[in-house]
Amino acid sequence: MAPKLRRVHAQPGANPSQTQDVPDIVSTEHPDEGIPFRTSVKRGLLELNTKSSPSNPIFRERSRRGAQADPIEVIDQRRAPKIAPIEHRARVQPASLDPKASDSPYEAVVKVFAIHCEPNFSLPWQRKRQFSSSSSGFIIPGKRILTNAHCVADYTQVKVKRRGSDVKYVAQVLAVATEGDMALLTVENDDFWQESEPVTFGGLPQLQDAVTVAGYPIGGDTMSVTSGVVSRIEVTAYVHGSAELLGIQIDAAINSGNSGGPAFNEQGECVGIAFQSLKHEDAENIGYIIPTPVVWHFIQDYEKNAKYTGFPCLGIDWQKLENPDLRETLKMTGDHKGVMVRRVEPTSAAFRVLEHNDVLMAFDGVPIANDGTVPFRSGERISFSYLISQKFVGEESELRILKKGKEVNLKIKLQAPIKLVPFHTDGKPPSYFIVAGLVFTAVTVPYLRSEYGKEYDFDAPVRLLEKMMHALADSKKQQVVVLSQVLAAEVNIGYEDIINTQVEAVNGQKITNLQDLVQIVDHCKSEYLDLDLDHKQKVVLHTQRAKLATQEIMTIHCISLDRSIDLMPESRAEGLVVNTEVACAKEEENTGAKPKRRNIL
Numbered sequence: 387m388a389p390k391l392r393r394v395h396a397q398p399g400a401n402p403s404q405t406q407d408v409p410d411i412v413s414t415e416h417p418d419e420g421i422p423f424r425t426s427v428k429r430g431l432l433e434l435n436t437k438s439s440p441s442n443p444i445f446r447e448r449s450r451r452g453a454q455a456d457p458i459e460v461i462d463q464r465r466a467p468k469i470a471p472i473e474h475r476a477r478v479q480p481a482s483l484d485p486k487a488s489d490s491p492y493e494a495v496v497k498v499f500a501i502h503c504e505p506n507f508s509l510p511w512q513r514k515r516q517f518s519s520s521s522s523g524f525i526i527p528g529k530r531i532l533t534n535a536h537c538v539a540d541y542t543q544v545k546v547k548r549r550g551s552d553v554k555y556v557a558q559v560l561a562v563a564t565e566g567d568m569a570l571l572t573v574e575n576d577d578f579w580q581e582s583e584p585v586t587f588g589g590l591p592q593l594q595d596a597v598t599v600a601g602y603p604i605g606g607d608t609m610s611v612t613s614g615v616v617s618r619i620e621v622t623a624y625v626h627g628s629a630e631l632l633g634i635q636i637d638a639a640i641n642s643g644n645s646g647g648p649a650f651n652e653q654g655e656c657v658g659i660a661f662q663s664l665k666h667e668d669a670e671n672i673g674y675i676i677p678t679p680v681v682w683h684f685i686q687d688y689e690k691n692a693k694y695t696g697f698p699c700l701g702i703d704w705q706k707l708e709n710p711d712l713r714e715t716l717k718m719t720g721d722h723k724g725v726m727v728r729r730v731e732p733t734s735a736a737f738r739v740l741e742h743n744d745v746l747m748a749f750d751g752v753p754i755a756n757d758g759t760v761p762f763r764s765g766e767r768i769s770f771s772y773l774i775s776q777k778f779v780g781e782e783s784e785l786r787i788l789k790k791g792k793e794v795n796l797k798i799k800l801q802a803p804i805k806l807v808p809f810h811t812d813g814k815p816p817s818y819f820i821v822a823g824l825v826f827t828a829v830t831v832p833y834l835r836s837e838y839g840k841e842y843d844f845d846a847p848v849r850l851l852e853k854m855m856h857a858l859a860d861s862k863k864q865q866v867v868v869l870s871q872v873l874a875a876e877v878n879i880g881y882e883d884i885i886n887t888q889v890e891a892v893n894g895q896k897i898t899n900l901q902d903l904v905q906i907v908d909h910c911k912s913e914y915l916d917l918d919l920d921h922k923q924k925v926v927l928h929t930q931r932a933k934l935a936t937q938e939i940m941t942i943h944c945i946s947l948d949r950s951i952d953l954m955p956e957s958r959a960e961g962l963v964v965n966t967e968v969a970c971a972k973e974e975e976n977t978g979a980k981p982k983r984r985n986i987l
Contacts, residue, residue, distance in 0.1 A: 491654045493549060494525040494585045495609060497602045498533050498557075498571075498646060501543040505811075507836035508870070510818035510827055511945050516542065522601030522647030523571065524656070527584045531571040532681070533646030534661050535562045536626045538569050540813065546573060548582070549609055561694040563684045564810050565627035567661050568676065569646075570688060585648055587678050588655030590763075591616045591634070599638045599660050599673070601647025614638030614671065621769040622674060625662055628809040628831075629697065631775050632768075633674050634658055640673030649675045679776065687778060695779040698800035701734020702727050704746065707756045716745055717791030723747065724788065725758045725770075732860050733804040739796050745788035749773050774800065804862055807831060807854040817950045819904050821915075822932035823873035823939045824881070824925070826889065828865040828900050829853065837886060847886060849920055865899040869919060873943055877935040881925055888920040904953050 503516040523533035523546065531546060538544055538559055545554040555578045560570040573579070591597065598613045614637040622633025636649070640663040649658040658675030666672075687695055704725040707713050716726065724747035730737045740746075747753065752760050754770045762768035777783060777800050785796045809831045816833065819826045827833065829850055831842075838845040846854075853866045867889045874882045889897050892906045893916050907915065910929050917925040936948055947954075 491585055491648070491650055491656070492600055492609065492611070493583060495600045495602075495647060496523045496525065496531060496546045496548050497521075498523045498531075498537055499545040499547070499554060500538050500541050502540045503542045504540045505815045505832070507816050507827075507830070507833040510816040510825075510950065511947065513815075520602060521643055521645045522603075522660070524600075524646075524648040525582050525584045526587075526685075529572055529579055530560065531557065531573070532648075532659060533569050533571060534626070534659065535564050535567045535569045536661075537646050538562065538571070539626075544571060546571065546578070548578065553577075561684075561688045562813065563627075563687075563694050563696075564812060565624065565629035565697050566631060566676065566680055566684055567624050567626040568659065568681065568684045570685070585650075585656040586654070587682070588651050588653065588657045590619065590677055590679060591651060591657050593617070593619070595657075596652050597636050597638060597657060597675075598650045599636070599640060599644060599647060599675070600650065601644040601660060603641040603643035605641070610644075612639040614673075617672075619677070619766075619768075621772055630769075630771060631680050631697065632677050632772055633680075634677050636673050636675060637671045638673055639671055640675075644673075683776065683778075690778070696802035697775050698777050698779045698781070699734070699803040700749075700774055700783075700798075700800065701731040701736045701803070702740060702746070703729050704758065706758055707745065713756070716743060716788070718745060718788060722788060723756050724754050725756070729858070731804070731858050733858075733862055735798045735801060739798060740785075740787070741789075746785060747788055747793070748786035750783050751786075804859050806857050806859040806864060807834075807850075807866055814952075815950060817900050817952055818870075819900060819907075819949045819953055820873075820936060820940065820945065821907055821948070822927050822935050823875045823878045824927075825870045825873065826867060826900060826903055827870045829868055849888060850886065853888075861898070863899050863901075867897050867900050867903055869917070869925070873939050875935060875939050875942075877927065877931055877939075884919070884923070884925070887923060889917060890920060891918040892916070894918075901953060904949060 498521045500519050500521070501516055502519060504514045506512050506514050519537070521533060521537035523531045523537070526532050541559065544557045544559060546557045547554045555573045555575050557571040557573050560572055562569045593616055595616045596613065597616060598611055600609060600611050602608075603610050616634055617637055618635040620633065620635075621630050622635070623630055624633070634649075634657075638649075640660045644660045645662075647660045648656045649660060651657050656678070658677050659681060660673065660675050662674045664672035664674075683697070684694065705728050707716070707718070707724060707726055712726070713722070718724075722745070724745040727740050727742060727744040727746060729742060730740050749760075749770055750773060752770070752773060754760055755767070758770055759767040760770045760773060762772070774783075779802050780799060782797050782799050785798065787794045787796055807829050811830055811832060816830070817828055831854065834842040834846050834850065834854070843851060850866070850868070857866075869884055869887050869889055871885050872878050872881050872883075889903060891897055892903055893910065893912055895902075895906055897903050897906075913929060915925075915927045915929050915932055919925060940946070940948060
């Protein structure tokens with residue numbers, strides 16, 4: 387059986403000879419597909435490639451302490467065998483591009499240097515030790531640079547260097563598309579753009595078309611060029627954002643550090659962005675690039691909205707209708723084709739018009755087959771989710787539905803997906819709240835990975851995994867709130883062993899999100915705080931003693947704030963912002979330069 391896609395997120399500082407297995411990314415049921423795409427196949431490793439320096443002492447220390455020295459995010463199968471290194475083989479002749487020519491597209495390729503400081507989801511009041519990474523990018527029209535989102539994830543500083551230059555320029559991040567694994571940068575210094583020529587984008591290549599991938603992978607400091615051909619074009623799992631979008635499989639070598647580099651066709655046009663590769667004992671030289679339709683969707687989204695709004699979804703789970711008996715029970719005739727709606731997300735626009743057992747027959751006039759595919763170029767078919775991903779958030783789409791035997795045409799407005807347990811936090815720090823040593827937070831996939839490591843989808847509590855894989859959010863603000871840990875003290879004696887247990891109610895009031903819990907505790911007039919947890923557990927604390935003990939416990943553990951800034955009363959949050967502005971004003975007065983600030987509270 388073929389291995390599942392696995393993206394390797396290349397991270398800085400890692401020893402290239404020590405490839406690590408990292409947390410498997412579980413994308414259970416895609417909003418636009420009916421069944422989980424986890425299957426029992428041999429595990430393959432799909433790598434996201436960012437190069438790091440093995441001599442980096444920070445990373446050596448992180449590796450010694452068991453940190454994710456080479457964070458590799460993966461969509462794969464369980465219980466994989468050891469991953470064999472990819473061998474280099476004789477390959478096709480590179481595309482006819484002359485690196486020495488003044489108008490060579492290679493001149494647009496840049497090296498990206500980033501300093502990362504990841505949130506500590508297990509101790510949400512602090513961050514992890516910073517580390518560095520290097521990757522690739524390229525210049526596009528409008529004095530902008532394209533690279534991968536994972537190359538600048540949790541960045542505190544980004545610098546870029548052009549080919550043949552010895553100067554690194556500080557870059558600003560304009561937008562990040564986590565789902566599509568793309569990021570848009572710019573450089574304010576005009577010297578960087580002198581005599582620069584942006585790449586020219588080409589269309590979607592054909593199978594067997596020659597491609598050349600340029601970038602700065604591990605193994606050296608200068609540009610590296612590898613070549614291959616287009617092997618496959620289909621909807622692909624994007625490991626970094628846990629999304630499924632159009633992707634191109636190539637047989638050109640894509641290694642750590644290649645991430646963000648362009649892929650050129652024989653005419654010198656950019657036809658994609660290198661972003662992940664498959665590592666498996668039965669596979670060799672399988673790499674993936676982001677095709678231009680996905681790239682243009684990101685760029686046009688940013689230009690239209692001055693920010694990234696995301697790739698929309700229909701908000702349904704669906705099932706194939708290949709069984710004739712099933713089609714007959716749904717009152718489908720011989721010429722009817724489509725997929726069955728299994729369930730509809732309450733937060734989606736489709737919730738008002740679709741229901742269980744409806745048959746989705748066409749999307750924007752394109753008929754959907756019983757296996758969920760639609761025509762794609764000559765002689766090819768592709769998942770109908772491709773049609774949805776070509777739309778923008780807020781746009782309308784027309785659906786043809788078979789509802790109880792009758793065909794109905796509907797129009798709905800597409801929106802970005804809302805997950806009860808988010809796969810990513812868009813660079814925002816985790817929310818938390820502390821009272822009497824009880825630490826509360828909201829469950830996210832990064833949190834589960836932080837708590838249970840790379841096998842979190844097997845080691846985390848079943849109740850939390852069920853929420854992550856199958857539960858649907860009833861509202862946009864709904865969260866799974868857990869009692870993460872108890873900082874032992876006299877006031878909470880007897881509760882020290884409670885970890886990662888969902889909070890269902892406080893003083894009889896149901897908890898929808900972390901903000902609800904904070905409001906109830908802050909305004910509690912009862913003598914006791916009575917918390918109802920999952921598995922019928924209870925935590926009862928004397929309200930006044932609990933609040934008085936909080937500051938002492940925080941002092942012991944060197945915690946400055948009892949809650950994250952997003953949970954603070956508006957007046958208190960404004961006070962912190964004012965203090966930050968004063969500090970920045972003093973820095974500007976002393977140095978004469980306007981400080982570059984990012985909120986990493």
